[in-house]
Amino acid sequence: xxxxxxxxxxxxxxxxxxxxxxxxxxxxxxxxxxxxxxxxxxxxxxxxxxxxxxxxxxxxxxxxxxxxxxxxxxxxxxxxxxxxxxxxxxxxxxxxxxxxxxxxxxxxxxxxxxx
Amino acid sequence: xxxxxxxxxxxxxxxxxxxxxxxxxxxxxxxxxxxxxxxxxxxxxxxxxxxxxxxxxxxxxxxxxxxxxxxxxxxxxxxxxxxxxxxxxxxxxxxxxxxxxxxxxxxxxxxxxxxxxxxxxxxxxxxxxxxxxxxxxxxxxxxxxxxxxxxxxxxxxxxxxxxxxxxxxxxxxxxxxxxxxxxxxxxxxxxxxxxxxxxxxxxxxxxxxxxxxxxxxxxxxxxxxxxxxxxxxxxxxxxxxxxxxxxxxxxxxxxxxxxxxxxxxxxxxxxxxxxxxxxxxxxxxxxxxxxxxxxxxxxxxxxxxxxxxxxxxxxxxxxxxxxxxxxxxxxxxxxxxxxxxxxxxxxxxxxxxxxxxxxxxxxxxxxxxxxxxxxxxxxxxxxxxxxxxxxxxxxxxxxxxxxxxxxxxxxxxxxxxxxxxxxxxxxxxxxxxxxxxxxxxxxxxxxxxxxxxxxxxxxxxxxxxxxxxxxxxxxxxxxxxxxxxxxxxxxxxxxxxxxxxxxxxxxxxxxxxxxxxxxxxxxxxxxxxxxxxxxxxx
Numbered sequence: 302x303x304x305x306x307x308x309x310x311x312x313x314x315x316x317x318x319x320x321x322x323x324x325x326x327x328x329x330x331x332x333x334x335x336x337x338x339x340x341x342x343x344x345x346x347x348x349x350x351x352x353x354x355x356x357x358x359x360x361x362x363x364x365x366x367x368x369x370x371x372x373x374x375x376x377x378x379x380x381x382x383x384x385x386x387x388x389x390x391x392x393x394x395x396x397x398x399x400x401x402x403x404x405x406x407x408x409x410x411x412x413x414x415x416x
Numbered sequence: 417x418x419x420x421x422x423x424x425x426x427x428x429x430x431x432x433x434x435x436x437x438x439x440x441x442x443x444x445x446x447x448x449x450x451x452x453x454x455x456x457x458x459x460x461x462x463x464x465x466x467x468x469x470x471x472x473x474x475x476x477x478x479x480x481x482x483x484x485x486x487x488x489x490x491x492x493x494x495x496x497x498x499x500x501x502x503x504x505x506x507x508x509x510x511x512x513x514x515x516x517x518x519x520x521x522x523x524x525x526x527x528x529x530x531x532x533x534x535x536x537x538x539x540x541x542x543x544x545x546x547x548x549x550x551x552x553x554x555x556x557x558x559x560x561x562x563x564x565x566x567x568x569x570x571x572x573x574x575x576x577x578x579x580x581x582x583x584x585x586x587x588x589x590x591x592x593x594x595x596x597x598x599x600x601x602x603x604x605x606x607x608x609x610x611x612x613x614x615x616x617x618x619x620x621x622x623x624x625x626x627x628x629x630x631x632x633x634x635x636x637x638x639x640x641x642x643x644x645x646x647x648x649x650x651x652x653x654x655x656x657x658x659x660x661x662x663x664x665x666x667x668x669x670x671x672x673x674x675x676x677x678x679x680x681x682x683x684x685x686x687x688x689x690x691x692x693x694x695x696x697x698x699x700x701x702x703x704x705x706x707x708x709x710x711x712x713x714x715x716x717x718x719x720x721x722x723x724x725x726x727x728x729x730x731x732x733x734x735x736x737x738x739x740x741x742x743x744x745x746x747x748x749x750x751x752x753x754x755x756x757x758x759x760x761x762x763x764x765x766x767x768x769x770x771x772x773x774x775x776x777x778x779x780x781x782x783x784x785x786x787x788x789x790x791x792x793x794x795x796x797x798x799x800x801x802x803x804x805x806x807x808x809x810x811x812x813x814x815x816x817x818x819x820x821x822x823x824x825x826x827x828x829x830x831x832x833x834x835x836x837x838x839x840x841x842x843x844x845x846x847x848x849x850x851x852x853x854x855x856x857x858x859x860x861x862x863x864x865x866x867x868x869x870x871x872x873x874x875x876x877x878x879x880x881x882x883x884x885x886x887x888x889x890x891x892x893x894x895x896x897x898x899x900x901x902x903x904x905x906x907x908x909x910x911x912x913x914x915x916x917x918x919x920x921x922x923x924x925x926x927x928x929x930x931x932x933x934x935x936x937x938x939x940x941x942x943x944x945x946x947x948x949x950x951x952x953x954x
Contacts, residue, residue, distance in 0.1 A: 321594065326586070333593055340600045347608035373607065377556055381600050384563045388593055391570055395586050402579040408590075410583035 302350060310346070313339035324413075326396045326406050330389065337385040341378050348374030421479040424471075425487040425500045427464045428510055428547035431457055436540035444533060451525050454536045458521050461543065462514035469507040473926060483933060484943035486553070494553075494944050495617045501553040501944060504930035505756070509550040509681055512760055515912060516674055516767045517543050519905035523771050524667035526901035531576040531665060538575075542568035542671065549678050553944055555606065555613040558682065559599050562647075566592050569675060572668045573660055581663045588660035595646045598639050605636030616944035619689040619937060634696040640686065641699050647679030649737045650707050651714040658718065661730035666774030669726070673766035676737045677759055684744055684752075688934050689941075701745060705861060708742025711735075712868045716875045725773040725883055729766065732831050735872050736762040742865055743846055747857035749935045750849045753928035757920075758842030760927075761913055765830030765839055768909035772823045775898060775906075776887050816898045821888055823903075826910045828884065832876035833869075837910075838917035843869060845924065 313335050320332030348371035356372035358364060396406075403410040435457035442450055471478035471485065478485060485502035488494065521539060529535045545565025552558050570592075573585045607613055609629040610621040625633055646653045657676070661669050687699035715738055718731030736758075743755035826837060833843035850857075850865045916923055933939055 321590075329590060333590070333597075336594070336597055340597045340604075343601060344604040347604040373613070374604065377600075377604070377607070380556070380560065384560070384596075388563070388567065388570075388589075388596070391567070392586075392589050392593065395570075395574065395582060395589060398574075398577070399579075399582045399586050402577075402582050408586065410579065410586075 302352075306342070306346060306350060310339050310342045313342070324407055324409075326399065326408055329408060330392055330396060333392065334389060337381075337389070341381055341385070344374050344378050344381060348372075422487070424464060424468060424479070425485055425502045425551060426489070428461055428468075428514075428551065429500075429544055431461055431464070432540040432544035432547065436537040436544065439537040439540060440534070450536055451529075454521060454540065455525070457540065458514065458518045458543070461547070462511070462518055465507065465510040465514045468502055469504075469511050472502055472504045472507040473929065482943055483939060486944050495612060495614050498557050499553040499614070499944055500551040501940070502551065503933060503940065504926065505681070505685075505934050506550045508756065508760065508927070508930060509677075510547055512677075512763055513543060513546045513550070513674055516671060516763060516909070517546075519767060519909050520667040520670040520771070523670070523902055523905040524665075526899045528576070528665050528667050532574075534571065535575055538568045538571040539671070541565075542572060544568075546674065546678065550681065553615050555603050555615060555618065557613075559596070559603055562599065562678075563596060565675070565678070566596070569672065572671075573664050575668055576665045581665075584659040584663040587656050591646065591656040595643050599643045602636045602639035602643065605632055605639070609633045609636070614944070615685070615689055616941040619693065619941055620945075622690065622693045637686075637690065637696045637699070641683065641696065644679045644683040644686075645707070645741075647676065648683060648741065649676045649679070649711070649734050650741055651711040651734075651738070654711070654714070654734055654737075657734060658727055658730040661733060662724070662726040666770050669729070670767040670770040673733060673770065674763050676733055677740075677763055680737060680740050680744075680759070683741075684934070687744065689937050691935070692937060701747075704745030705742055705865075706745070708738050708740070708745050709864060709868050711738030711741060712872050714738075716872045719872075719875050719879045722879060722883070725777060725887065726770075728879055728883060729769050729773060732769070732876060733766055735876070736766065736831075739846075739869060739872070742868065746850065746853070746861060746865060748853055749931065750853060751846060752931035752935065753924065754842060754845035754849050756927040756930060757916075757924055758839065758846060761830060761838035761842050761916055764909050764913050764916075765827055765837075768823070768906050768913075769827040769831060771902070771906050771909075772820065772827055775902060776820050776824060778897075816903075817888070819898070819903055819907075823906050823910065824884055824888065826913075828877070828880040830910075830913055832873045832880065834873070834877070836917060838913045838920070841917050841920045841924070843873065 317332045317334075317336030317339055320328045320335065323329065323332070351370045354368060354370040356370045356375050358369060362368050399410060400406050405412055407413070435453060439450055439453060442453070444450075467476065468485075470476040472483075474483075480486065480502075483503070486494070487500040487502070489498045489500065491497070517539070524535065524539075542565055545561050545563075545568060548561035549558060549565060552561055570585065570589050573588055574581055603613065606618065609625060609632045610618055612618055612621055622630075622633060642653070649657045661672055664672060683699060683704075687704075690696075690699060712735055715731050715734035719728060719735060722728035722731055739762075740755055740759055743751040743758070829835075829837045830839045833839040847866055847869060850862045850869075854862050
């Protein structure tokens with residue numbers, strides 16, 4: 302499971318960075334989203350990967366911490382997802398405004414000069 | 417009474433939050449009432465900040481035991497709950513933010529507030545993010561407050577719209593989003609190996625990490641340092657800054673003057689906490705010192721090359737950031753106090769300068785056109801204004817040009833560190849501390865620091881006088897019309913700097929005390945961890 306998880310994070314982050322460096326705004330926003338997924342998975346993994354362990358204490362299972370997953374990273378991921386969602390939406394609006402004002406979807410607001 | 421006073425540290429976060437929400441809900445039409453609400457809230461923040469400033473120094477009886485105030489949110493004790501920490505440094509930064517916020521708010525009420533929607537609520541949320549970032553004692557909470565202030569700053573950077581602002585704003589947002597993702601990775605790494613996000617407990621846990629975990633922690637800390645350096649505008653991570661600051665509306669650029677200092681503040685805060693366990697590269701030592709020098713150099717070149725005043729001002733922001741980074745990277749701790757003094761006076765000067773430029777450049781028609789366009793787009797202009805779009809209402813101050821000249825001159829003195837204003841005192845203290853350092857610090861460092869400081873000041877003088885001549889000695893230009901609402905804040909900011917330079921003795925001793933208690937990390941750790949049980953109880 303660890304290998305699959307690590308590969309998933311790596312592939313997401315790699316594609317995210319590649320897209321982030323591309324010249325079109327839509328590619329940039331896709332890159333940012335992929336990178337955000339990678340980061341969220343990474344935070345989740347930092348609470349250690351566990352199978353069949355809930356983060357919320359269940360009276361039936363007892364209070365031994367070994368039985369439960371670390372709840373803090375999961376709370377952090379929730380916050381990060383919410384913030385990331387909001388900022389991506391905001392960036393999307395700016396992207397559309399830039400497209401409308403400049404008439405191009407290049408990140409610099411104008412087409413590069415052709416050689 | 418004492419019971420209520422204990423809740424003072426949360427007010428700088430709660431006040432702008434509630435005010436911002438209230439302003440969001442109130443109708444845009446009732447301009448007077450909204451302005452009054454925003455003004456009262458900012459004034460109240462300033463008052464709270466000043467009280468905290470006095471309490472942190474023990475001038476007023478503080479409701480907390482010991483030197484540093486710790487406020488446990490929800491009354492959960494420190495390693496489990498989130499704490500707000502008030503020490504001298506935090507109080508200084510709070511007061512600075514509130515002062516600058518008040519001045520730019522009053523200025524923007526004169527006309528810029530009408531150039532778009534939701535200016536006032538965004539402004540309050542920006543203040544909330546700033547105050548929270550200065551107060552928090554928790555790493556993830558710091559991230560959240562950074563996001564709050566950044567989200568508000570995205571909106572403010574785009575205030576007034578226009579192609580230039582949107583393009584610059586897009587770069588600004590993209591860079592900061594990536595920095596935020598890095599921050600998350602860093603926070604996750606640090607939590608993963610230390611198992612805590614509380615900054616005080618972090619300092620303790622790091623000391624007992626084994627070698628493998630320590631490597632991971634250092635990696636996280638380096639990423640964190642990079643994030644703070646991006647925010648601080650350190651070279652080579654600052655190419656987004658001149659465009660974003662230069663294109664922003666003037667009052668927004670004025671309050672943005674403090675945004676780079678948030679990065680500097682966070683860097684300093686972590687550097688001293690990790691000092692005992694050996695902070696990784698971005699926080700301390702040669703690495704930071706040379707990074708600071710490179711930032712000063714890059715900023716100085718930008719200052720000399722700038723063709724427009726707003727660009728010039730943005731490059732001066734970079735120079736002042738570089739000066740601070742170099743001072744914090746300098747061997748020993750004697751430069752921290754003077755650096756804090758310099759920070760305060762340079763932020764105030766910078767804020768005033770961004771406001772002055774706009775008034776001085778107002779007679780250029782481009783700016784007036786853009787304002788008129790965005791006013792039309794939002795359908796907000798008054799009936800009077802629509803007949804004379806470039807003569808926005810207001811009583812022309814007699815001798816407006818004289819005032820502008822004087823204000824420009826004072827700002828130039830402040831930004832270049834010439835006597836008699838407060839930046840000179842700050843730079844002088846920095847220089848004398850650097851020259852006195854050599855037995856402990858390498859002579860080369862002291863020499864480089866002094867040279868960088870003097871040369872960047874000289875470049876500032878050359879560039880400012882060159883552009884100043886072009887603006888003020890041009891007889892073709894009509895005299896700009898000013899309102900009292902616009903002239904007042906600038907005069908106020910300059911006056912604060914004058915007071916700072918006349919009261920340099922007490923002020924400097926306060927800053928030195930702040931630096932001293934800051935560098936004694938055990939006081940911070942001791943206050944946050946055991947005191948949490950006793951302090952902060954309602």
